[in-house]
Amino acid sequence: MAVKIIVPELGESVLEATVSAWLKQEGDFVNMGDVLVELETDKVNVEVGAKSAGVLQKIQVPKGSDVKVGDVLGMIDEKQSASQPVETSKPVEAKQEVKETVVERESIPQVSPVASRFAKEMNVDINKVVGTGSDGRITKADVESYLQGASKQVEVKSEAKVSSFQKIIDTSSRSEERVRMSRRRQTIARRLLEAKQSTAMLTTFNEIDMSAMMDLRKRRNDEFQKKHGIKLGFM
Structure with missing residues (x-):
């Protein structure tokens, strides 16, 4: 079915x-x-x-x-979904093959997609990470814990990435690659465009002659400070 x-x-x-x-x-x-x-x-x-x-x-x-x-x-x-029929002439070999298949399946770690992508970005061998999720499932938190324990190795790899990136910058040739935007990035771009089209992007300036106000403050400042203990402001 x-x-x-x-x-x-x-x-x-x-x-x-x-x-x-x-x-x-x-x-x-x-x-x-x-x-x-x-x-x-x-x-x-x-x-x-x-x-x-x-x-x-x-x-x-x-x-x-x-x-x-x-x-x-x-x-x-x-x-x-049912297992393949076993030949009666070789029952011992068939049992061994079934056991080996089960062991191989059990040895393959269950990894969440987020943890898998994060491990690839950080150059982490997922087989070295111990999973703490349900049924030994490896989560992103497990990869982060592994990185904390191997911080020195990560620093060395980061320095190597920086040096290789600097070498690429030093070269005059640059390559371009078009990558399809994720749905989340598309939503962010659409919202930013809507904000730009529906909002007035401008700055206004107002000029005021404050000379009379400044003269008044200068004359009254000392008297006001003696009476109230604070300086006279403009607000």
């Missing part, structure tokens, strides 16, 4: 989202609750998990596409 992967409710007043990344590929086996795809909205990122175990049969919406609440993102085939 094929199970649809549907865009869930995204929050109050949020009706659309953009497919930020597919964390599973067609043909991959998924367990119930595994994160399949990450959606980006104007406010937050939403992770869509598998409603049942099976094989990701089809990805209907590719990365970078816009979707609405209720749209179908892909399909999961539940029929292929």
